[in-house]
Amino acid sequence: MDRNPYFRGPTMPNGYPSQTQYGQQYDAYGQPVYGQQPGVNQFAGQQAYAPQAAGGGVFTPGSSASATMTYDDAMVKTTVLLAFTIITAMLGAFMPSKAAMPLVALTIPVTLGIAIFCAFRPMVGPGLSIAYATVQGFAMGVVTAALEDLYPGIALQAIIGTLVVVAVAVGLHMSGAVRTTSKGNKIVLTILIAAFVYGIVNIILVSTNAVDGMFGLDSMKVGGIPLGIILGLLLIFIGGYMLIGDLELVHYAVANGAPKKFAWMTAFGIVSTVIFIYWQVLRILAVLAGDR
Structure with a gap:
C-alpha cells in the first residue's frame, strides 16, 4: 500500500518534485497516468490529483464525494x-483434529500465495x-483447539492477550504517541523476512525430527x-x-479521498496484522506451557 499515492501522507510530494512540478495524474487504482494535462480528473468522477488546485499535492474530492472512502467504510x-x-x-476448532490437521498444512502455501498475489x-x-481471512481463521481454530487439549485455558489467554495488544496499539495511534517512519518500516520488513525464513526452517526441522522438542527451535533456550x-x-x-501503520493508512486514504473500494484493502491490512499478533501470542503461551 505504501506504493500507492492514496496511502501517503500529505508530505509525500516533497520527495517527488516531478509530481508537484508537472501535476502527475493517477487512475482509480492509484497508478500513475501519463500524457494527461495537469488537474484533469482521471478517476471518472471519483478523484483527481491536482497539486495546483489543492495547495501543493493533496488529493481533493472529485465531483462525487459519496464515492470516496470513509472511516465507517x-x-x-x-x-x-x-x-x-x-x-x-x-x-475449525470443532473439527476432529485427525481430519483437520492435514488441512492446516495446506493453509501455509495458500495464505502465502494470497499474500504475495495481493502484494x-x-x-x-x-x-x-x-x-485470506477464511483460510487463516480455519487454521487458527484447528491449532488453538489442539493446544487447548494439551494446555487447558490457552485459547482464552490467547484471545485476551491479542485484544490487549490491539487495544494498546489503537490507543497509541489515537493519542499520537507513536507514528511509523520510513526507516522503521524498513527495519520491520527486514525482521519479518528473517522471521519468515526462520519459521520455514523450523517447520522443516520439526517435520524431519532433526531437532528435539515439540516446538523445534522455539524450545531452545537462550540465557x-x-x-x-x-x-x-x-x-x-x-x-x-x-497495526499502528495500518491505522495511519486508513487516515491517509480518507484524507486523500480514496474511492470506497479501497476500504477492502485497508481492512485486509488491519485483519492480517491482528491475525499475525494472535499467532505470536499463541506461540508464546504454547512455548511457556510446554516449558513447565
Whole structure:
C-alpha cells in the first residue's frame, strides 16, 4: 500500500518534485497516468490529483464525494473480515483434529500465495480479503483447539492477550504517541523476512525430527529463556507497530479521498496484522506451557 499515492501522507510530494512540478495524474487504482494535462480528473468522477488546485499535492474530492472512502467504510469491512475469521475459526476448532490437521498444512502455501498475489496488485478486493481471512481463521481454530487439549485455558489467554495488544496499539495511534517512519518500516520488513525464513526452517526441522522438542527451535533456550518466547515478544512488538501503520493508512486514504473500494484493502491490512499478533501470542503461551 505504501506504493500507492492514496496511502501517503500529505508530505509525500516533497520527495517527488516531478509530481508537484508537472501535476502527475493517477487512475482509480492509484497508478500513475501519463500524457494527461495537469488537474484533469482521471478517476471518472471519483478523484483527481491536482497539486495546483489543492495547495501543493493533496488529493481533493472529485465531483462525487459519496464515492470516496470513509472511516465507517474501513471499519465495516474490517468487521466483516473479522467475522469470517472468527466463524471459520470456530468451525475449525470443532473439527476432529485427525481430519483437520492435514488441512492446516495446506493453509501455509495458500495464505502465502494470497499474500504475495495481493502484494503485487494495485487493489485488494473482497474476494481475496475474505479468502485470506477464511483460510487463516480455519487454521487458527484447528491449532488453538489442539493446544487447548494439551494446555487447558490457552485459547482464552490467547484471545485476551491479542485484544490487549490491539487495544494498546489503537490507543497509541489515537493519542499520537507513536507514528511509523520510513526507516522503521524498513527495519520491520527486514525482521519479518528473517522471521519468515526462520519459521520455514523450523517447520522443516520439526517435520524431519532433526531437532528435539515439540516446538523445534522455539524450545531452545537462550540465557535460560526459550527462543520462541524471545522471538514471539519481538514479533508482538512488530505486530503492534504494523497495526499502528495500518491505522495511519486508513487516515491517509480518507484524507486523500480514496474511492470506497479501497476500504477492502485497508481492512485486509488491519485483519492480517491482528491475525499475525494472535499467532505470536499463541506461540508464546504454547512455548511457556510446554516449558513447565
